[in-house]
Amino acid sequence: MTQVHTTNRMRERFSVHLRAPSFHRGMMEDGQTRKWKRYGRDTTYSPINNLDDGCLMHIFSFLSPKPDRYNTALVCHRWHFLACHPRLWLRVDRSVKNLSKPGVFPSIETAVAAARPGDTILIASGGSHLASNIQIKKPLCLIGAGELPDDTTLVCSRGFDSALEFSSTCKLANLTVRAELGCCLLHRSGRLIIDSCILQCESNPLDHLSYAIVSTASATEYEVVPSAVKSCSDSVSVSQTRIEGGAKAVLASGALSLQQVRVIYARASVFFWFDMEHQQQ
The missing domain is CATH 1.20.5 (Single alpha-helices involved in coiled-coils or other helix-helix interfaces)
Known part of the structure; x- marks a missing residue:
């Protein structure tokens, strides 16, 4: 035992x-x-938050404004402040009463005038914004803030040549541009990218004067330095864009020619993909 x-x-x-x-x-x-x-x-223990504000803002600048930078602003108060900072983008909003707020402008024209090269201008959705002969001579990105291009409309009144005139490398996205007479977009020089937009020319007796896109770009300024043609040449790139009305979708009176045209027919719309570039010799 x-x-x-x-x-x-x-x-x-x-x-x-x-x-x-x-x-x-x-x-x-x-x-x-x-x-x-x-x-x-506590987000302060995250290694990325050890970076200073300047570094974080530089990282945010590489994100696409929608939806990546929008989503970044939801992380915490600090990221919201940096992701929405006027250095990263400007806003056009007619409904904002306090226009003294930095980075907010009542019209597209004032926002373009105040923008620095490389800035992004976010145009508020709802209603229409007046855009008549607005000349853009610096690299900018104009984006509609709505979910669809129909949510943000730029209107060019009768008596003006175009809604927007481009003389620099720019991007237009998620916007509806409507011209009562004339053209929606006038391309002088630079590389213009049009993505997920709607270009409308209203029907009227003078339809033969209406075009969605007019380009007057010429290749003469690049003939001296042939090596710079590929990187600096004028061009227009259109993707996933609906074109309505007008005598023609595109009028090229300069040295550009239409290339790589692709069309997709939907139930209620026709979407275009094409490039306008210098014809290769």
Whole structure:
């Protein structure tokens, strides 16, 4: 009997000894989990937040305004401030009463005048914005803030040549541009990118004067330095864009020619993809 009791006590001690490390290990794991959960709630422990504001804003500048930069602004208060900073984009919003707020403008013309080369201008959705002969001579990106191009409309009144006139590398996205007479977009020089837009020329007796896109770009300024043609040449690139009305979709009176045309017919719309570039010799 004594030997049996002794054996049982040894087994109990041995089993406690085996259980003890796993118990302490579980306590350590629980403590580590609680630690990471606590750190997870506090974004200051994230390594990227060790960067200063200038570095973070520079990183945000490489994100597409919609939806990536929008989503970035939802992370925390600091990221919201940096992602919405006027250095990254300007806003056109007629409904804002306090126009003294930095980066907010009542019209596209004032926003273009205040923008620096490389800025992004976000145009508020709802209603229409007047755009008549607005000359853009610096690299800019104009984007509609709505979910669809129909949500943000730029209107060129009768009596003006175009809604927007481009003389630099620019991008137009998620916008509807409507011209009562004349053309929606006038391309003088530079590289113009039109993505997911609607270009409308209203029907009237003078339809023969209406065009969605007019380009007057010439290749003469690049003939001296042939090596610069590929990187600096004038061009118009159109993708996923609907063109309505007018005598012609495109009028090229300069040195550009229509290339790589692709059309997709939807139930209620026709979408175009094409490029206007210098014809290769």
